[in-house]
Amino acid sequence: MKTFMQKPKDVKRKWHLVDADGKILGRVATKIAGILRGKTKAEYTPHVDMGDEVVVINAAKIRVTGKKLTAKKYQTYSGYPGGQKSFSLEHMLSKKPEEVIKHAVKGMLPHNSLGRQILKRLKVYGQSEHPHAAQNPQELKI
Known part of the structure; x- marks a missing residue:
């Protein structure tokens, strides 16, 4: 019996909706x-991008x-002298809350080209509005 390896062309992707309201990061x-x-x-295969689409509101x-x-x-x-900046989580949540979740998830993905593709x-x-209603994302309970 051979080990099953998923091919990228055979991947079926679903859409998931995650409501982060009150949840721990x-x-x-x-x-x-x-x-x-x-x-x-x-049919998970580590070297194939086979995950689903995720929308976080x-x-x-x-x-x-x-x-x-x-x-x-x-x-x-920035790469220039004096170009290093530091921001607190409180500041990031008030200015760019999307980047906080992206940064946390990025650290949990592979640190290579596959991880960048997955992200x-x-x-x-x-906010609670998103432009992906046409894809009919299924709500995910966390």
Whole structure:
């Protein structure tokens, strides 16, 4: 008996909707990362991008535990002298709440070209409106 290997052309993708309102950041991110990789499917193959599409709404209302709002820092560097900037989680949630969830999920995906390809199927929105109603995403309970 041969080991089954899923081919990229045979992948069937579903659409999932995750409401992040009141949910804890890390717990939501781990579930999303598993769905994006395709680990919830019986025919999971590690080297094939076979995960589903995920739409996250209410990203601005996500929760964190402890003192992470002030203690957790996000850093960017432009490459120029004096170009390093640091932002707290509280600041990021007020300015760009979508980036907080994307950053958390990105850290849980493979750090290679497959991970970058997988991350393109994550759509995050700060409010409850999203433009993917035509795809009929199924609500996912987390």
